[in-house]
Amino acid sequence: xxxLRVLIVDDSTVIRRLLSEALSADPExxxxxxxxxxxxxxxxxPQLKPDLVTLDIxxxxxxxxxxxxxxxxxxxxxxxIMFSTLTERGAQTTLEALSRGATDYVTKxxxxxxxxxxxxxxxxxxxxxxxxxCKRSSPITLSSQKPSMPAMRPPLSSPVTRPQRVDALVIxxxxxxxxxxxLVLPQIPADISIPIFIVQHMPPVFTARLAxxxxxxxxxxVLEAKDKMLAEPGKAYLAPGDFHMTLRRQGTSxxxxxxxxxxxxxxxxxxDVLFRTASQLYxxxxxxxxxxxxxxxxxxxxxxxxxxxxxxxxxxxxxxxVWGMPGAVARSGLAHQILPLExxxxxxxxxxxxxxxxxxxxxxxxxxx
Numbered sequence: 001x002x003x004l005r006v007l008i009v010d011d012s013t014v015i016r017r018l019l020s021e022a023l024s025a026d027p028e029x030x031x032x033x034x035x036x037x038x039x040x041x042x043x044x045x046p047q048l049k050p051d052l053v054t055l056d057i058x059x060x061x062x063x064x065x066x067x068x069x070x071x072x073x074x075x076x077x078x079x080x081i082m083f084s085t086l087t088e089r090g091a092q093t094t095l096e097a098l099s100r101g102a103t104d105y106v107t108k109x110x111x112x113x114x115x116x117x118x119x120x121x122x123x124x125x126x127x128x129x130x131x132x133x134c135k136r137s138s139p140i141t142l143s144s145q146k147p148s149m150p151a152m153r154p155p156l157s158s159p160v161t162r163p164q165r166v167d168a169l170v171i172x173x174x175x176x177x178x179x180x181x182x183l184v185l186p187q188i189p190a191d192i193s194i195p196i197f198i199v200q201h202m203p204p205v206f207t208a209r210l211a212x213x214x215x216x217x218x219x220x221x222v223l224e225a226k227d228k229m230l231a232e233p234g235k236a237y238l239a240p241g242d243f244h245m246t247l248r249r250q251g252t253s254x255x256x257x258x259x260x261x262x263x264x265x266x267x268x269x270x271x272d273v274l275f276r277t278a279s280q281l282y283x284x285x286x287x288x289x290x291x292x293x294x295x296x297x298x299x300x301x302x303x304x305x306x307x308x309x310x311x312x313x314x315x316x317x318x319x320x321x322v323w324g325m326p327g328a329v330a331r332s333g334l335a336h337q338i339l340p341l342e343x344x345x346x347x348x349x350x351x352x353x354x355x356x357x358x359x360x361x362x363x364x365x366x367x368x369x
Contacts, residue, residue: 176321187345275301
């Protein structure tokens with residue numbers, strides 16, 4: 001089998017060596033070259049023809065953002081994974097890179113104690129992403145296992161109805177999520193009458209910067225959630241990195257609680273944790289979205305939401321960066337609707353508006369676009 005060809009771009013000799021060793025240990029991956037800055041990388045791309053590029057952000061002569069911009073002009077579909085530091089500056093620049101077309105990012109290992117631990121950290125975070133984005137290989141590439149439409153429909157023994165009442169919206173997403181949220185949230189009007197709770201798989205620091213960016217783009221207020229914060233209608237609360245977000249009732253108010261319990265689906269924050277507590281609190285009055293992301297975090301939560309009478313929307317495959325999380329929901333028959341990304345924000349606004357006006361009407365074939 002032909003190996004996946006990776007070009008490593010980083011100004012640090014130590015990092016280039018560490019990445020090369022970590023990736024070359026996998027029999028499906030070949031490091032075909034390295035480059036110390038963007039200019040060298042751009043010169044090597046036509047000769048090496050890599051399947052994927054890992055790209056450092058801070059480099060001399062031509063940094064990661066400049067390089068990414070040029071790569072996207074010349075190779076619009078070439079997967080590019082940014083290699084970022086876990087810092088304020090690293091978070092800000094990584095979000096900018098994602099908005100410019102980077103496929104995804106990984107963070108450089110820190111405080112791991114040894115070279116061996118650093119290599120293991122890189123392997124666990126980077127290799128699965130390489131195999132997903134280079135669709136030629138990987139058994140975990142969900143988009144290569146295209147299910148038939150009937151397998152993605154919920155059981156429609158009776159017409160599916162729009163929710164009679166929507167009191168809250170929960171959103172779960174991962175890979176590709178920052179850009180997906182940047183499209184969905186600005187479509188939601190400022191006068192929306194419900195709170196919104198979001199889990200985006202991201203490390204600490206990154207979630208605070210993401211909340212700021214989404215707030216700038218949206219009509220609603222977007223905040224990084226804090227422990228014991230009271231949820232208010234018309235505001236969106238993003239779970240902070242490394243903390244699960246749960247919801248509880250206090251009188252007539254909803255209170256956000258944060259914890260560092262064990263990861264679920266290898267994630268903290270986990271979508272399932274939020275969805276589970278939200279389904280208990282809002283029961284049939286809960287609206288949920290599962291957007292682009294690797295893995296299947298959110299599927300168990302959607303099961304509970306459906307059992308409680310809530311409503312589930314999944315992003316469709318063509319508009320997902322990775323159809324892992326929404327694909328798992330779709331294939332399990334849990335989604336009332338499977339929609340392209342550009343329609344989801346408008347659908348949410350319409351469902352909330354109609355539920356408030358008491359105009360819920362039955363409709364059939366809801367799983368179709």
